[in-house]
Amino acid sequence: MVQTIPATEVTLRALKQELGLHQSPNPIFFQEWSETHGVLSEAEQQLLDRVRANFMELMEDPPMLENSVKMVVLAPLLDLAGFYRKPFRVETETSTDIDMEDEGLVIRGRIDVLVLKDRLWLLVIESKRSDFAVTRALPQALAYMLSNPELSQPTFGMITNGNEFLFLKATRQTTAEYANSRLFSLTNPNNELYEVLQILRRLGGEVATSPSRT
Numbered sequence: 678m679v680q681t682i683p684a685t686e687v688t689l690r691a692l693k694q695e696l697g698l699h700q701s702p703n704p705i706f707f708q709e710w711s712e713t714h715g716v717l718s719e720a721e722q723q724l725l726d727r728v729r730a731n732f733m734e735l736m737e738d739p740p741m742l743e744n745s746v747k748m749v750v751l752a753p754l755l756d757l758a759g760f761y762r763k764p765f766r767v768e769t770e771t772s773t774d775i776d777m778e779d780e781g782l783v784i785r786g787r788i789d790v791l792v793l794k795d796r797l798w799l800l801v802i803e804s805k806r807s808d809f810a811v812t813r814a815l816p817q818a819l820a821y822m823l824s825n826p827e828l829s830q831p832t833f834g835m836i837t838n839g840n841e842f843l844f845l846k847a848t849r850q851t852t853a854e855y856a857n858s859r860l861f862s863l864t865n866p867n868n869e870l871y872e873v874l875q876i877l878r879r880l881g882g883e884v885a886t887s888p889s890r891t
Contacts, residue, residue: 707846707856714875746839796884
């Protein structure tokens with residue numbers, strides 16, 4: 678019997694103990710994120726440059742996140758990746774609250790979960806504090822991805838807080854296994870949204886022909 682762990686309570690340790698989850702040591706397990714991708718058009722690059730510039734402008738007057746993450750950064754990415762059009766359908770799962778303690782204060786954030794055609798999950802961290810790194814949502818992301826009934830095929834995910842982006846791949850066949858990409862950030866010198874968009878398109882192509890849940 679498969680045990681369900683609530684996303685609000687899940688930790689990496691719990692996933693390891695209950696599901697036997699382990700991080701793949703095989704460098705080609707998640708090669709989709711590092712492969713050579715299609716070239717972006719000049720117009721697409723200009724739009725992504727504007728998205729990054731808008732984000733950097735908002736960074737000058739914190740707190741800036743809340744819904745700004747989705748409006749300023751995520752919405753243009755999903756549009757350019759083609760995720761607002763068939764065969765994809767954006768679904769919103771129940772939000773998950775996350776807390777952290779800083780000098781005796783409990784700081785609350787929220788993880789909004791978007792599902793794109795069952796095998797592609799996006800987790801968006803919203804908080805007034807930049808302290809919520811994307812790695813804080815890693816256990817919740819893997820819990821959602823490993824609950825997917827289509828795990829005879831790989832499931833992919835992306836976590837973002839508007840600044841950082843981390844891609845994931847998980848399978849649950851004989852064992853539960855996952856791997857992650859390197860961390861992309863808008864504060865790095867080059868505009869890493871170029872690579873983020875290319876990877877999103879690559880992963881979208883992987884799942885575009887898979888059957889949807891009924």
